[in-house]
Amino acid sequence: GAVVSQHPSRVICKSGTSVKIECRSLDFQATTMFWYRQFPKKSLMLMATSNEGSKATYEQGVEKDKFLINHASLTLSTLTVTSAHPEDSSFYICSARVRGVTDTQYFGPGTRLTVL
Amino acid sequence: KNQVEQSPQSLIILEGKNCTLQCNYTVSPFSNLRWYKQDTGRGPVSLTIMTFSENTKSNGRYTATLDADTKQSSLHITASQLSDSASYICVVRNGKTSYDKVIFGPGTSLSVIP
Numbered sequence: 001g002a003v004v005s006q007h008p009s010r011v012i013c014k015s016g017t018s019v020k021i022e023c024r025s026l027d028f029q030a031t032t033m034f035w036y037r038q039f040p041k042k043s044l045m046l047m048a049t050s051n052e053g054s055k056a057t058y059e060q061g062v063e064k065d066k067f068l069i070n071h072a073s074l075t076l077s078t079l080t081v082t083s084a085h086p087e088d089s090s091f092y093i094c095s096a097r098v099r100g101v102t103d104t105q106y107f108g109p110g111t112r113l114t115v116l
Numbered sequence: 117k118n119q120v121e122q123s124p125q126s127l128i129i130l131e132g133k134n135c136t137l138q139c140n141y142t143v144s145p146f147s148n149l150r151w152y153k154q155d156t157g158r159g160p161v162s163l164t165i166m167t168f169s170e171n172t173k174s175n176g177r178y179t180a181t182l183d184a185d186t187k188q189s190s191l192h193i194t195a196s197q198l199s200d201s202a203s204y205i206c207v208v209r210n211g212k213t214s215y216d217k218v219i220f221g222p223g224t225s226l227s228v229i230p
Contacts, residue, residue, distance in 0.1 A: 004159070043205060043220045044160070093159050105218070107152075107159035 002028045004096050006108035013084055014116055021079045021111045023094030029074035030096035034105070035067075038091040050077045084115040118143040120208050120221035128227045133196055137224045139189040139206030147209035151180050151191045154203045154223070163191070163204075196228045 003026040013019050023033055031052050036044040048069050050056040056069035068080040077096075081088055093110040120141045129135050141149070148167045152160035164173045164180040166189070173180050177200075179192045193200055206221035 006159075041225070043222045045220075046217075091157070095159070107161070109159045110157065112157065 002026075002096070002098060002104070002106045004030075004094065004106045004108040006092075006094055006111050008111060009109065010112045010114075012114045012116065015085055016083055018080055018082045019084055019113060021081075021092055021094075021113075023077045023079070023096070023108055025075045025096040025106070028096075028098055030077075030098065031074065032097040033071055033077040034095045034097075035069060035077075035079050036093045036095070038093060038110075040091075044093060047079075081113065084113070086115045089113055089115045118208075118210055118217075118219050120206055120219050122204075122206050122221040122224050124224060125222070126225040126227070128229060129196055131196060131198055131228050131230050134192065134194050135196060135226065137191045137193075137204050137206075137226070139191070139221055141187050141189070141206070141208045141219070141221075143187075143208040143210045143219055145211055146184065146187075147211055149180075149182055149189050149209070150207045151178070151189075152205040152207060154205055156202070160205055193226075198228050198230065201226060201228045 005024045007022045033050045035047045038044050046059050047062045048056045048058045050069045050071040052071050052074050058064045071077040091110050095105045095107040098104045123138045150165045151163045154160040163178050166182040168184050177194045182189045203223040203225050205223045208219050210217050
C-alpha cells in the first residue's frame with residue numbers, strides 16, 4: 001500500500017523558534033496533502049489543505065502566517081511552525097491523497113512537537 | 117450541520133472477547149464512511165471503507181456495517197487481541213467532488229486487557 005512518511009517523528013524546541021515538519025509520499029504522487037493537528041484524546045482537526053504548486057487553503061481559525069505550508073512537489077509538503085509557543089505543542093499528522101483517486105487518503109505516522 | 121458522533125467514548129474489554137463500536141452521522145450528501153485504527157502516537161490506518169450501497173464489509177476480525185437510512189455504522193471486533201488496543205475513528209466523506217471534505221468522529225478508545 002501507499003506509504004507516507006513524516007520527519008521528524010519527535011521534536012522539542014524552545015519557545016520563539018521555528019520548526020519544520022516534512023511530509024513525503026514515498027511511492028506515489030500526491031496532488032493534495034492535508035495537515036492535521038491532534039490534542040491528547042481528541043480526534044484529528046484539519047488545519048489546511050495543500051495542493052501541489054499552489055497556496056494552501058487554511059481552515060477557519062488557523063493562522064496562515066504562523067503555520068506555513070509549502071507543497072513544492074508531488075511528493076513533499078512541509079509545515080513550518082513559526083515563533084513556536086508552548087500552546088503549539090501537539091501531535092501533527094499529514095495525509096496524502098493519491099493522484100487520480102479522490103477517495104483514498106493515506107496518513108503519515110505523525111510528529112510530536114513539544115515547545116518548552 | 118455535518119457531524120459524526122461515536123460511542124462509547126472509551127471501552128475496556130478482556131482479551132478474546134468481542135465488541136462493537138458505534139458511529140452516527142448527519143453528513144449530507146453522503147459519499148462514503150471509513151473506519152480507521154489509530155495506535156497511540158501513530159497516524160490512522162484505514163480498516164474499511166463503505167459506500168452508500170454497501171451494508172457490510174469485513175477485514176479479518178473487523179466487520180463494519182452501514183445503515184444509510186438511519187445514518188449509523190458499527191465496527192465489530194471479533195476475538196479481541198491486545199494489539200487491538202487503539203483509538204477507532206469513524207470518518208464520513210461529504211460530497212462527491214475532488215475537493216469534498218471528510219468529517220472525523222471523536223473516536224472510541226479501546227483497551228484490551230489480558
